[in-house]
Amino acid sequence: MDIAKALAVIDRLRTGAFPAEPVRTDVGTAGPGYSIAELETSDGFWEDDGTLREETEEQYEYDRDGLEERLTERWGPPREISLYSVLHRTVEGEDLPEPWASLSGHVPNVRLWREQETGRWMALGVSQWDRELPFQLLAVVTDTDPP
Known part of the structure; x- marks a missing residue:
């Protein structure tokens, strides 16, 4: 992962305007009140016995941690929050705000x-x-705000 490029994307998103309707952007998705950048995407694991998947997961967590270090230098230490309760609440039918409701379906926790x-x-x-x-x-x- 190119940390300098990822930081540039984050800086652009944190000061940019949010669209009025959900849209696909040049770096991910956005909607009213949020932007999500896909900083890095792996290949799929259709033919994998589990080994490559585990290695890839470790690499993505390592990349996240490296980026976290840079953001911590700017904004201080993050909070780590689980999105499990958000997922549970949405499954139970509660209408929770975006981007948190959608993220909870595929991101178990975030650094915030x-x-x-x-x-x-x-x-x-x-x-x-x-x-x-x-x-x-x-x-x-x-x-x-996170729910």
């Missing part, structure tokens, strides 16, 4: 900062929708 300059939340997480599908390192910028 409240960026003081803009007042926005900034989160990093490793996503995987299912065992055969790719991993993604995601950066999330939002005005919406």
Whole structure:
């Protein structure tokens, strides 16, 4: 992963405008009050016996941790929050705000900062929708408080 490029994307998102409707962007997705950047995406694991998947998961967590170090230098230590309770609440039918409701379906936890300059939340997480599908390192910028 190119940390300088990832930081540039995060800086652009944290100061940029959010769209009025959900859209696909040049780096991921965005909607009212949020932007999600797909900083890195692996290959899928359709033919894997589990070894490559484990190695890839470790690499994505390592990349997230490296980026976290840089963001900690800027904004201080993050909070780590589990999105499990958000997933449980959405499955039970509760209408929770985006991006948190969608993220909870494929990102188990995030590292979270409240960026003081803009007042926005900034989160990093490793996503995987299912065992055969790719991993993604995601950066999330939002005005919406975590539920």
